[in-house]
Amino acid sequence: MRARIGVGAAAVLAAGAMAAAGVGAASASPSPTSVSATSTTASSDVKAAKGAGGLKAFLTLNADSPQAAGDRAAEAAAALVNHPKLFAKLPAALQADVTALKDAAPADRVKDAYKIKTTALSGGYGAEIQKRAEALEKAATGLAGLRQELRTAFGSDNPGAGLQKVADQLINHPKLFAKLPANLQADLTALKNAAPADLDAQANKIKDTAINGGYGAKVQKMAQALEKKAAAAPAT
Structure with a gap:
């Protein structure tokens, strides 16, 4: 998992830079030549659930993030819950909060996702989740700096x-x-x-x-x- 996070952090940084446009954070498994719409969606959900332990969608939010960000976080929560083997590996408190986010009313999604972020960063889900959260927070800060550098330069x-x-x-x-x-x-x-x-x-x-x-x-x-x-x- 740490290796995945390292690659993800690098990809996050590069995704915000002109030079890294189109470079993926993770590579999917080879797909059969003929793929149904259902299996394509399932594959997408698996990648969403596994990326950086499923934390990235929650850790990019702020308390005043737009509704669309909360909606994306709720979709990521649903992807996690719908993959029980992965979901079962999460701490019980994180499982409860992710489930609450999945079921939250649209108006509460940003608030509930932001709660996951702050709890993860403060160690409320344990030291391992905290370490992942801090790594992603650092990557997001670096991304913001690179974007600003690019905008200023251009x-x-x-x-x-x-x-x-x-x-x-x-x-x-x-x-x-x-x-x-x-x-x-x-x-x-x-x-x-x-x-x-x-x-x-x-x-x-x-x-x-x-x-x-x-x-x-x-x-x-x-x-x-x-x-x-x-x-x-x-x-x-």
Whole structure:
């Protein structure tokens, strides 16, 4: 489980970065050539239930999260409950709270999911769950920082320092970094190692290449979305 959490944390970080668009946090088992809609849904539920011990959907919430986040957490709770072998391995108190979330009225879902988060982080479900929760919380904090760095860089005429931080974070996850397009790996490595005077030129090259599709369609889509958000952000 710890190995799964480590990969999940890396994937969470990368998912928020332009370079990691489309890279999955976990790989599914091979499927038969002909798959029914029911079995496809079941497979999706299994992955939702198992990811990071089923905690990620609850640990990304805040007390003022939107209704949609609470709805997703309730769906994750249902996925856990519907896989009894996995659910039975959870501490009794966590089982009770996950079941309550599954059955909660829509208006209570955010509150109930946030309760799971705070209880996990405070050790109320035991030391092992607390450790997992803290690892995911740290990953989420890192993701928020990377997203902000990317937004700032895409809205700046001097994006070098911000994108260099993103490059450093991605390179520090070698298994994930290896899945990126080869030319993007090369450009991120060059940016990480660039002299201060060359940072902006290297970063602008990455931005332009990404926006123009030079790293592939998935990275292009993420880059264009970041550029749009940066353009819409109020000036500070």
